[in-house]
Structure formats: C-alpha cells, structure tokens
Amino acid sequence: MTNSGTTVADTRAHTAQAAPLSCRGLHRYLGEFESRVHVLRGISLDVAVGSVHSIVGPSGCGKSTLLYVLGLLDAPDDGQITIGGEDVSGLTDNELSQKRNELIGFVFQFHFLMHEFTVLENVMIPMRRLGRLTPRDMRERAASLLDAVGLGDKLERLADHLSGGEQQRVAIARSLANDPKILLADEPTGNLDTENSERVFRLITELVKREQKALLLATHNPLIARASDFIHEMKDGVIVRSGPPA
Ligand SMILES: Nc1ncnc2c1ncn2[C@@H]1O[C@H](COP(=O)(O)OP(=O)(O)OP(=O)(O)O)[C@@H](O)[C@H]1O
Ligand SMILES: [Mg+2]
Numbered sequence: 001m002t003n004s005g006t007t008v009a010d011t012r013a014h015t016a017q018a019a020p021l022s023c024r025g026l027h028r029y030l031g032e033f034e035s036r037v038h039v040l041r042g043i044s045l046d047v048a049v050g051s052v053h054s055i056v057g058p059s060g061c062g063k064s065t066l067l068y069v070l071g072l073l074d075a076p077d078d079g080q081i082t083i084g085g086e087d088v089s090g091l092t093d094n095e096l097s098q099k100r101n102e103l104i105g106f107v108f109q110f111h112f113l114m115h116e117f118t119v120l121e122n123v124m125i126p127m128r129r130l131g132r133l134t135p136r137d138m139r140e141r142a143a144s145l146l147d148a149v150g151l152g153d154k155l156e157r158l159a160d161h162l163s164g165g166e167q168q169r170v171a172i173a174r175s176l177a178n179d180p181k182i183l184l185a186d187e188p189t190g191n192l193d194t195e196n197s198e199r200v201f202r203l204i205t206e207l208v209k210r211e212q213k214a215l216l217l218a219t220h221n222p223l224i225a226r227a228s229d230f231i232h233e234m235k236d237g238v239i240v241r242s243g244p245p246a
Contacts (some may be wrong), residue, residue, distance in 0.1 A: 019046035019082070020103075020214045021070060022179045026079035028062075028069055038045070039065045041237035046192045047182070047214040047230075052205050054225040055218045057234035063218035064109065064186050064235070070216065071184045084181060101130045105175030107185040107217075112171075115160040119146060119170050122159050126177040145173040149203060154202075165196040172204060184215035185207065189224065197221065 002214035028040040039062045042136055049052045055063045068074040069211060070081060072088065084103055088096065105126075112124050123142035127133055127204050133141065149169040154162065159170060166187070188204065201224050208215045217224070225231050226245045233241040 019048050020084050020094065021047040021216065022082040023070060024080045026066070026069060026076045026081070028065055028074070028076050030065065039237050040069065043079070043237075043239055044232075045216075045239065045242065047216050049181075049214055050209055050212045051229040052208055052215045052217070052227075053230040053232060055216065055220075055232045056220070056225050057235055059220075061234045063234060066218070067184045067186050067218055068191060071104050071106055072096045088210045098212060101126065101178060103181050105178070105180035107168075107171050107175045107183070107188045109186040109190055111158040113167055113174075117159060118156050119151060119159055119162070120155040122170055124176045125176055126154040126174060128238055131180050132178075142173070142177065144174045145176055146170070149173045165192050165200070168192060168196075168200055169203075172200065176207070179211075182217045183213055183217075185215065187219060188217055189219070198223070201227065 024043070024044045026040050026043040027038070028102065029036055030039050033035050040127055043062075045053070045067055055066065057063060065074070069076050072081070072083070085100055088099060091099065105134055114125065117125075120139065120142050123145055124138045127138040127141065143152070146152055149172055151166060152172070154166065159167060162170065172188070175185070183204070185204070189200050192200060205227070206217060217228075219225055229244060231241075231243065231245055232239045
C-alpha cells in the first residue's frame with residue numbers, strides 16, 4: 001500500500017520519525033526445562049513520537065517482560081526491534097548498552113534507586129554512564145530535572161529518606177537524565193495514592209507531548225490507561241486488542 005508519489009524511502013523515513021520504537025513478532029521464553037514458559041508469543045507494536053501508549057492486562061500476562069525486551073535489557077528469542085528507525089538485532093552488547101543509555105529512559109515498578117546515594121547523585125548516574133557532560137554540567141542538569149519534578153529542595157537528601165511518591169519522582173527525573181527519545185515505564189505510579197499518581201502521570205505525559213518523546217507504560221490503573229493515546233490489551237503473551245481508549 002503506497003500512496004501515489006510516495007517512495008519506499010519516504011515511507012521508511014516517515015516510519016522512523018513516526019515510530020521511534022517498533023517491534024514485530026517478538027517471542028520470549030523464560031525459565032528452564034519443565035518450567036520453561038512461552039511468555040511473549042508474537043508481539044508487534046509501534047509507538048509514535050509525542051504519544052503515550054499503555055499496556056494493560058492481568059498479572060503475569062507478560063507486560064514487564066515486554067518492557068525489558070523493548071528496553072534492550074533482555075534479548076527476544078525471535079522477532080525484530082527497531083529503535084529510532086534502526087533494527088537492533090545485529091548489535092553487540094556494547095552497542096546495545098550505548099543505544100540504551102542514549103535513547104531509552106526507564107521508570108521501573110520498584111524504583112531501584114541507590115539508597116545510600118543522594119537524590120542528586122541518583123539522577124547523575126545515567127549521565128556518568130553516558131559520559132558526555134562535565135561533572136559540573138551533570139550536577140546542573142540533575143538539579144534542574146529534580147526541580148522540574150518538585151524536588152528542588154531535596155537535592156542532597158539520601159534517597160532512602162524520601163517518601164514513596166518522592167522516590168518515584170526521583171526515578172522519573174533519573175529516567176530523563178540523558179534526554180531519551182523513548183520512555184519505558186513499568187507501573188510508574190504503582191503504590192501512589194490517587195492524587196500523587198495523577199500528578200506523576202500528568203508530569204510525564206506533558207513532557208512526552210512537549211518534547212516529542214514516545215512513552216510506553218504498563219499499568220493496572222484504568223484511569224491512566226484511559227488517559228493514554230493508545231491502549232494495548234495483553235493476554236497470555238499476545239496483544240489481543242490495540243486502539244485509542246473507547
Ligand atoms: N525467570 C522466569 N522464569 C520463568 N517464568 C518467568 C520468569 N520471569 C517471569 N516469568 C513468568 O512470565 C510471565 C510474565 O511475567 P511478567 O512479569 O512479564 O508479567 P506482568 O504482566 O508484568 O505481571 P504484573 O502485572 O504482575 O507485573 C509470568 O507468568 C511469570 O511467572
Ligand atoms: Mg509486571
């Protein structure tokens with residue numbers, strides 16, 4: 001299906017622009033021997049720039065597994081992942097981690113903050129890994145991201161000495177450290193009360209729209225799913241329905 005006047009190259013360029021994150025036919029098995037489980041059974045999706053996509057589905061249907069695979073933290077057993085228009089299947093481990101550091105930000109279900117580090121240091125960790133900024137610029141950028149999530153007055157606080165909602169906001173600031181094009185979030189508002197959960201979600205979605213990022217998140221929260229641009233319903237490792245909220 002090519003529109004008249006549109007070349008294949010045009011279409012490809014458009015797809016790369018429109019979908020910084022795509023996958024086709026992803027399969028993933030976990031466990032060994034008799035406990036081996038076929039967790040992802042042929043997942044295909046595209047997340048466009050400036051859009052928020054939710055994955056919903058019962059516990060154990062494969063949402064987190066999918067986010068790990070799409071985030072290049074775990075390799076699929078079959079299928080193709082395209083990040084920023086590039087097929088990543090042939091990349092070495094080093095190239096994959098470079099891509100991950102440059103292009104992808106994660107907000108995990110459990111924040112995985114370094115608890116003995118300060119808030120500021122936690123947000124600087126991904127910048128140190130990428131190694132593009134001077135220590136001074138890293139500090140400035142981390143401080144401004146933390147300011148944006150309302151934690152400008154807690155920069156030197158130990159991550160351990162924050163409330164759950166505050167830790168979640170640190171995790172969001174950290175996910176943005178390297179200005180990634182793609183954000184992957186696993187229950188980004190899990191364990192937050194309704195008010196904080198809405199606040200955190202609004203914060204991320206405004207940023208996605210303003211800075212034209214792509215966000216894919218897994219959630220059990222129907223309010224968040226309904227506020228997304230697109231919902232993917234997952235069941236037993238397949239997407240059974242995709243579309244804008246009804
Ligand atoms: N290392 C493993 N070995 C075997 N099975 C695993 C392993 N890790 C996860 N699984 C199984 O894979 C399936 C998908 O798990 P996953 O964590 O992706 O689900 P989920 O949709 O994120 O669930 P939740 O909503 O509870 O977070 C589950 O049935 C789980 O038990
Ligand atoms: Mg999960």
